[in-house]
Amino acid sequence: xxxxxxxxxxxxxxxxxxxxxxxxxxxxxxxxxxxxxxxxxxxxxxxxxxxxxxxxxxxxxxxxxxxxxxxxxxxxxxxxxxxxxxxxxxxxxxxxxxxxxxxxxxxx
Amino acid sequence: xxxxxxxxxxxxxxxxxxxxxxxxxxxxxxxxxxxxxxxxxxxxxxxxxxxxxxxxxxxxxxxxxxxxxxxxxxxxxxxxxxxxxxxxxxxxxxxxxxxxxxxxxxxxxxxxxxxxxxxxxxxxxxxxxxxxxxxxxxxxxxxxxxxxxxxxxxxxxxxxxxxxxxxxxxxxxxxxxxxxx
Numbered sequence: 239x240x241x242x243x244x245x246x247x248x249x250x251x252x253x254x255x256x257x258x259x260x261x262x263x264x265x266x267x268x269x270x271x272x273x274x275x276x277x278x279x280x281x282x283x284x285x286x287x288x289x290x291x292x293x294x295x296x297x298x299x300x301x302x303x304x305x306x307x308x309x310x311x312x313x314x315x316x317x318x319x320x321x322x323x324x325x326x327x328x329x330x331x332x333x334x335x336x337x338x339x340x341x342x343x344x345x346x
Numbered sequence: 347x348x349x350x351x352x353x354x355x356x357x358x359x360x361x362x363x364x365x366x367x368x369x370x371x372x373x374x375x376x377x378x379x380x381x382x383x384x385x386x387x388x389x390x391x392x393x394x395x396x397x398x399x400x401x402x403x404x405x406x407x408x409x410x411x412x413x414x415x416x417x418x419x420x421x422x423x424x425x426x427x428x429x430x431x432x433x434x435x436x437x438x439x440x441x442x443x444x445x446x447x448x449x450x451x452x453x454x455x456x457x458x459x460x461x462x463x464x465x466x467x468x469x470x471x472x473x474x475x476x477x478x479x480x481x482x483x484x485x486x487x488x489x490x491x492x493x494x495x496x497x498x499x500x501x502x503x504x505x506x507x508x509x510x511x512x513x514x515x516x517x518x519x520x521x522x523x524x525x526x527x
Contacts, residue, residue, distance in 0.1 A: 244370060269509035287421070289435065289436030307473050307474070307477055309440035309443055309444075311445065
């Protein structure tokens with residue numbers, strides 16, 4: 239969808255994922271989007287260096303999210319949101335991850 | 347000129363700022379070091395954040411900084427004689443959605459620091475409070491406002507444009523408490 243701007247589809251997928259799920263960690267993105275962890279980490283690092291994303295440590299996990307201080311954050315989010323809306327429903331569902339609480343030991 | 351090991355943060359910022367200018371770069375000092383400078387080190391920062399105002403070649407910067415003894419260590423540039431370090435955050439220089447329009451040419455001895463104005467420094471700190479609920483950044487904004495004699499109203503319109511009127515009110519209230527303490 240936005241490969242023309244992001245130069246490849248991996249970054250687009252990663253940004254779509256964070257757009258839909260909020261703060262996310264590399265291993266989660268890698269597993270759900272069937273991308274190699276190396277590729278995910280590489281693109282997250284690049285996006286952080288260019289100010290698009292920021293990261294925070296939560297326990298031992300590094301979570302990435304959109305950088306609200308990035309001056310084009312609102313516009314980028316609007317663009318991504320619009321691009322995401324053009325995806326087929328089946329593809330959109332791939333990005334949705336459970337974020338509500340789950341009690342320890344509860345059956346799936 | 348003092349040796350790097352004897353420079354305080356403002357002197358080092360001036361030295362680096364002049365050096366970068368002499369190499370035809372256009373940078374503006376931002377972040378916590380501006381708070382240090384405007385509050386005479388009531389808040390101590392070790393991080394000199396220089397944000398590029400035009401496109402830069404990182405390889406060339408690395409070579410140029412090596413000439414004055416700074417070497418790359420991860421995303422920072424460090425010098426063996428000082429605890430202060432340089433970072434180049436991603437451009438453009440901005441405070442929230444607003445581009446930086448005015449550069450303060452702050453004289454420190456023979457050197458000049460190209461840095462955020464006190465008003466933009468307050469906005470810069472408030473961004474961290476607005477967007478990440480960072481309380482230390484709120485306190486730093488208040489320190490700069492008091493030490494530089496800037497009333498909260500000066501950044502009210504900007505805060506409204508950022509959609510942060512509630513957090514601006516917190517800033518104003520805490521500013522008054524500190525000012526009258």
